[in-house]
Amino acid sequence: MRVRHQSSNEGEKKNMHAIEANNLTKRFGNLVAVDHVSFSVEEGEIFGLLGPNGAGKTTIIRMLSTLTRPTEGTASVGDYDVVKEDGKVRELIGLVSEKIILYDRLTAKENLRFFGRLYNIPGELLNKKIDELLRLVKLTKWKNSQVGTFSTGMRQRMNVIRAMLNMPAVLFLDEPTLGLDPQSSVEIREFIRKINRENKVTIILTTHMMVEADMLCDRIGIIDYGKIVALDTSTNLKKLVSGADSTILELEVPNLTTDTIHSIQSLKCVSSVSQNNSTRIKVNANGEDAFDTIIDAIRANKRKIISVKNLEPTLEDVFLQITGHEVRDKADQKIKMKMHRHHMTKPRVR
Amino acid sequence: MGVKNVISHISIIAWKDLMELFRNKMALFMLVLMPIFMMAMAGFIFPSNTSMSNVPVALANEDEGYGNSSMSSIFINALERINNSTEMMVLTDASSFDEVRDMIQRDDVEGGIVITRNFTSDLMTGEQGSIIIVTDQSNPQLSIALWTDLNAVFEQMGTVLAQQKVEPFLSQMDNATNSLAVVKPYHVETKGAIPGTFNYFDFMAPGLMAMTVMMSVMTGLPAAISHEREVGTLDGMMVAPIRRLGIILGKTLAQTVRGLLQGTLILILAIALFGVNIQGSILLIFALLFLGVFSFVGLGVVITSFAKDQETAMMMMTTLMFPMLFLSGVFFPIQQMPWYMQNISKALPLTYAITALRKVMVLGADLSAISLEVTVLIGFGTVMTLIALPVFRKAMTR
Numbered sequence: 001m002r003v004r005h006q007s008s009n010e011g012e013k014k015n016m017h018a019i020e021a022n023n024l025t026k027r028f029g030n031l032v033a034v035d036h037v038s039f040s041v042e043e044g045e046i047f048g049l050l051g052p053n054g055a056g057k058t059t060i061i062r063m064l065s066t067l068t069r070p071t072e073g074t075a076s077v078g079d080y081d082v083v084k085e086d087g088k089v090r091e092l093i094g095l096v097s098e099k100i101i102l103y104d105r106l107t108a109k110e111n112l113r114f115f116g117r118l119y120n121i122p123g124e125l126l127n128k129k130i131d132e133l134l135r136l137v138k139l140t141k142w143k144n145s146q147v148g149t150f151s152t153g154m155r156q157r158m159n160v161i162r163a164m165l166n167m168p169a170v171l172f173l174d175e176p177t178l179g180l181d182p183q184s185s186v187e188i189r190e191f192i193r194k195i196n197r198e199n200k201v202t203i204i205l206t207t208h209m210m211v212e213a214d215m216l217c218d219r220i221g222i223i224d225y226g227k228i229v230a231l232d233t234s235t236n237l238k239k240l241v242s243g244a245d246s247t248i249l250e251l252e253v254p255n256l257t258t259d260t261i262h263s264i265q266s267l268k269c270v271s272s273v274s275q276n277n278s279t280r281i282k283v284n285a286n287g288e289d290a291f292d293t294i295i296d297a298i299r300a301n302k303r304k305i306i307s308v309k310n311l312e313p314t315l316e317d318v319f320l321q322i323t324g325h326e327v328r329d330k331a332d333q334k335i336k337m338k339m340h341r342h343h344m345t346k347p348r349v350r
Numbered sequence: 351m352g353v354k355n356v357i358s359h360i361s362i363i364a365w366k367d368l369m370e371l372f373r374n375k376m377a378l379f380m381l382v383l384m385p386i387f388m389m390a391m392a393g394f395i396f397p398s399n400t401s402m403s404n405v406p407v408a409l410a411n412e413d414e415g416y417g418n419s420s421m422s423s424i425f426i427n428a429l430e431r432i433n434n435s436t437e438m439m440v441l442t443d444a445s446s447f448d449e450v451r452d453m454i455q456r457d458d459v460e461g462g463i464v465i466t467r468n469f470t471s472d473l474m475t476g477e478q479g480s481i482i483i484v485t486d487q488s489n490p491q492l493s494i495a496l497w498t499d500l501n502a503v504f505e506q507m508g509t510v511l512a513q514q515k516v517e518p519f520l521s522q523m524d525n526a527t528n529s530l531a532v533v534k535p536y537h538v539e540t541k542g543a544i545p546g547t548f549n550y551f552d553f554m555a556p557g558l559m560a561m562t563v564m565m566s567v568m569t570g571l572p573a574a575i576s577h578e579r580e581v582g583t584l585d586g587m588m589v590a591p592i593r594r595l596g597i598i599l600g601k602t603l604a605q606t607v608r609g610l611l612q613g614t615l616i617l618i619l620a621i622a623l624f625g626v627n628i629q630g631s632i633l634l635i636f637a638l639l640f641l642g643v644f645s646f647v648g649l650g651v652v653i654t655s656f657a658k659d660q661e662t663a664m665m666m667m668t669t670l671m672f673p674m675l676f677l678s679g680v681f682f683p684i685q686q687m688p689w690y691m692q693n694i695s696k697a698l699p700l701t702y703a704i705t706a707l708r709k710v711m712v713l714g715a716d717l718s719a720i721s722l723e724v725t726v727l728i729g730f731g732t733v734m735t736l737i738a739l740p741v742f743r744k745a746m747t748r
Contacts, residue, residue, distance in 0.1 A: 065589050069747045090591040099582025103366065105373040117362045118590035120355060146373070162586070 104148030363600025566609030629714030648734025
């Protein structure tokens with residue numbers, strides 16, 4: 001049982017936060033990786049940190065899980081300070097980091113037993129726990145095989161149950177589906193949801209995948225250049241886009257030329273244009289007449305419009321709207337056209 | 351978190367590291383091969399007194415004799431007789447000093463003996479006869495060995511000749527004095543501190559054992575920790591509620607076991623294949639190796655903390671290890687070095703570990719005889735560990 005050191009006399013505080021971060025900052029030399037980030041995560045919540053690679057998500061996770069010391073600011077997990085009471089924090093948490101924490105030359109069972117014994121779980125209980133977790137991710141058959149022979153999906157399933165051995169109250173997941181095939185990703189996501197629901201585990205996960213954040217998270221913090229630029233539920237975040245009179249169109253136009261795209265982009269109402277393939281473009285625009293203006297512009301270029309779709313905003317659009325650039329690793333594959341209306345950003349190599 | 355927990359964590363981490371090692375067949379093979387190579391190297395490439403055999407040497411007899419007698423033939427007979435028993439040289443005939451020189455230049459022979467033209471006549475007329483030993487300067491090691499050995503031979507022969515010369519005078523005197531006592535009033539005998547003949551392996555084995563165990567810890571520890579940091583598994587240990595000391599000691603224990611396994615292998619090889627005699631207690635030998643490891647752990651951990659990745663750690667280790675190996679007297683006695691190098695050598699813990707080990711293994715010393723070395727090792731280890739712990743803790747939460 002966990003004891004909270006403040007609660008006894010003052011009574012329960014108004015809101016029990018599983019995690020609280022106040023002006024959390026991390027500098028590496030001149031680089032500010034995390035820049036005065038403040039947020040809190042409720043107990044039992046799945047909280048997502050969404051942002052491109054290098055935005056500072058992993059550093060936040062590392063600071064909260066006591067692996068890195070903050071340069072400035074404070075943070076607590078289960079009311080324990082991550083710096084001053086790191087030992088207490090460690091007893092509460094589980095970590096699934098981007099790099100898989102398993103030893104290739106040990107078998108599945110040996111790996112779990114090793115980590116279990118680091119948490120002083122007594123032998124018999126540990127064996128029971130290991131069998132239970134292996135069954136949960138359907139790896140019982142391979143319990144005596146060396147982890148080095150496992151597929152990426154199997155390794156990641158192992159990696160997640162490894163972090164569950166000590167029944168953590170808070171589970172950190174850093175890009176839990178990175179590099180997995182769609183089927184394995186689905187399995188991992190289902191597992192995450194399951195442990196959150198059934199074991200009442202508070203989960204904080206980072207991802208650069210909009211879909212993943214959308215599917216899993218109760219609340220999402222959008223993070224860019226070390227700052228949280230928006231924090232809300234997925235629905236509310238999307239309202240930021242659709243609430244303002246914005247329009248998102250997907251147009252199918254044969255014989256697209258750069259000229260055509262440029263002319264669309266130069267329209268006052270258009271905030272961004274991205275090309276999906278040789279005939280398909282996606283246009284984000286604002287204002288009442290946006291739809292007509294865009295169609296007119298394409299016609300003026302003597303281009304035929306085969307189809308027009310009016311899209312619901314996605315988290316991607318939210319990100320675009322807020323930060324003025326896309327969340328893509330391979331942004332150069334797209335024609336990047338930014339209108340620095342909302343946010344001035346320095347160009348950066350990803 | 352009690353002491354019991356820390357010990358449990360140390361043992362589980364050591365178990366894990368050793369498990370990984372024993373499942374790595376190639377690494378295991380190298381683990382066994384390395385001491386064998388080391389022992390073979392040390393044993394076979396370094397010069398030792400008994401290993402000089404069948405060295406091709408030219409013999410030129412320029413002696414012209416004196417009347418009918420020729421002392422040089424007696425000399426050559428004696429030389430051949432001695433050589434037949436020692437098989438030190440393979441003698442080739444040459445006609446003159448010049449030919450001997452040519453033969454050395456052509457690399458046909460490694461050295462030469464020239465009996466000068468007036469050898470017999472000098473001896474007969476009461477002068478000193480002279481013999482020239484021609485050496486090959488391009489091979490100084492061999493030259494010195496040859497020179498030493500031949501000198502001994504000639505010395506012995508000179509004595510015999512002198513004895514023959516003084517005998518007639520002695521017989522005329524009243525008291526029967528031993529002729530040998532007249533020409534050589536005293537004789538020198540070498541006797542080791544312990545019975546038996548000295549073997550070069552006896553000198554090498556303690557050094558090699560100490561070196562292997564220390565090297566194992568010094569390179570193994572930074573490599574193991576920085577490797578785990580690189581692949582990310584170290585985080586798994588760091589987020590667990592365990593003491594940092596437990597992680598270091600667990601890893602150290604694994605590396606120590608590895609090093610001691612290699613050390614034992616060297617010891618067995620040394621005894622079984624190279625005829626090394628162990629004079630002291632085996633228990634004390636292992637205790638010393640353990641102490642040596644302890645004195646090095648701190649240094650290893652400090653390096654681990656400063657190195658960002660495995661490659662840097664390895665480079666730092668190698669840079670430190672090499673001078674240390676040569677300076678600590680593994681291969682050459684420290685006393686042969688210039689004084690300033692000897693001073694540096696005295697600052698290295700490995701020196702004390704090796705000295706103590708040598709005293710125990712070769713001379714059969716007990717604990718009281720190596721108390722200085724033991725004190726230095728304990729002191730060095732304690733100081734380094736005290737420095738290492740906070741440095742490590744800080745480095746791990748960068």
